[in-house]
Amino acid sequence: MSTSHADPSSILIVDDMEENLIAFEAVLGPLHQHLVRARSGEQALKAMLRQEFAVVLLDVRMPGMDGFETAANIKRLDQTKDVPIILVTGSEGGADHAYRGYAIGAADFIAKPVDPWVLRTKVNVFLDLYRKNRQLAVRTVTGDADRLTEITDRLSRIELLLRDRPDTDPPGLADRIAELERAVGTLLPDRTGTTR
Template sequence: MNTNLANPCSILIVDDMEENLIAFEAVLGPLHQHLVRARSGEQALKAMLRQEFAVVLLDVRMPGMDGFETAANIKRLDQTKDVPIILVTGTEGGADYAYRGYAIGAADFIAKPVDPWVLRTKVTVFLDLHRKNRQLAMSATGTDTDQLTEISQQLTEIKLLLSNRPEAEADTAALADRIAEVERTVGNLLPGRTATD
């Protein structure tokens, strides 16, 4: 399994039973990720507002705010709406639980008793997806920053050329070249445009 030990992600485990939390930690421990516990829906929501999670394992049957209500609240918040939720259910829920879970935005289900291999495999898929999304976001931000820096430098050069305007004729060609460079750079930032457009 690909778990990227150098850059661990956080996994939120939500269950009101201590023995279930211990079992999940034992099963997920070999993934070498940062495991965070919550004993209630309220604790889960607070944890999610404090840090970023790659995936949430959420028990359906809890006192107070149950798993469905917790999941619905997670999906309502802009900060947490895209975090995948795996609902953990007993065998008694059946198709009704699946329908309710998918309707509120759960990404997957796993039934108790939990098969350790299946749970690790499902969580690993979401960890890999989370890492790829972060890499895409970082590479897009880096590219935009580099291009905007280049535009800023080009505009500074144009400003200098304009400030020396009394020697107009010699600078006109240089100014036209600088403006064309800025237009190409800005065009490359626009969706659907390429460097040759």
């Protein structure tokens, strides 16, 4: 398993029973990540709005807001909808729990009693995906910054051309401006919030 000790990610563990939280912390401890506890669905939602998590480990059976309701609420919020959820369920749920969980957006299931190796492996897969997505986002931002630098350089050259030329429409200026407008347009977000 590949884990990063230098830049730990956060994992949210949601269970209403203290002994289960302690057990999950003991199992996930060797991954050297930041473990955050929540004892209810309400606490889980508050925690998710306060910080970013790589994965959520969520017990299905809890008083009040159960795991299914909590997962559905997590998936409804723009800020948290992409966070993978591993539902922890007893053996009594069977196919009904699996269908219901996948229908609301759970990424995976694990049954009690939990096999420590299986749990660490599943969580580690989501940690790796989270890190790769973050690296990709950084590369995209860096690439955009490089493009903006290139555009700034081009604009500076055009400005120099305009200053040095007495005529108001030097040959090729309109083409250069159109090219720059297209380049800038690809970096600006469209109405859906994605880069064109």
